[in-house]
Amino acid sequence: MSWADFHARTDILHTVLDRAAHWDFEKNPADPRLFDDIPDLARLFGGPEGVLLALRNRWENHLNVKLDHALAQGKSAPQVWQELASEQPSLRAILDTYDTDRLYARHPRARAMAS
Structure with a gap:
């Protein structure tokens, strides 16, 4: 993937x-x-569907980073999840609405394909 395509993919995610x-x-x-x-x-x-998988990957990346920091501060995983959901309500709404758990389970290569 070229840098131009990478940036275009990012722009699409931001548009959604x-x-x-x-x-x-x-x-x-x-x-x-x-x-x-x-x-x-x-x-x-x-x-x-590919956009939804990329958004799901974005959520997981953000959640993992927050978990790394928060667990050291004594926060629980559910607290961190809720905090991120509050910070990114549009992303969470899309993921919940379109059942990305189902999509992610169907696409074992989803992480490799997502940006």
Whole structure:
């Protein structure tokens, strides 16, 4: 993957997260327009499922870093999870809405594919 593609993938993730920040997940949680009209999404991620896997990987990376620091301070894993969910509500809403646990289990190479 080129640097240009890497940056384009990052921009796509930010676009989806920005859209989600303004989304009403209670009214229409899985509205596919969250992924509509994003240039190169299909080429760089293979479609919305690839974006969801990359967002799931992003969550896990952030959670692991926070856990490394928090456990040394005596915080529990559930406390750290809740803290991260509060810090990144759009990301957590997307992951919960689209059941990324199921997707992640189906794609054993998900970590290698995600950015």
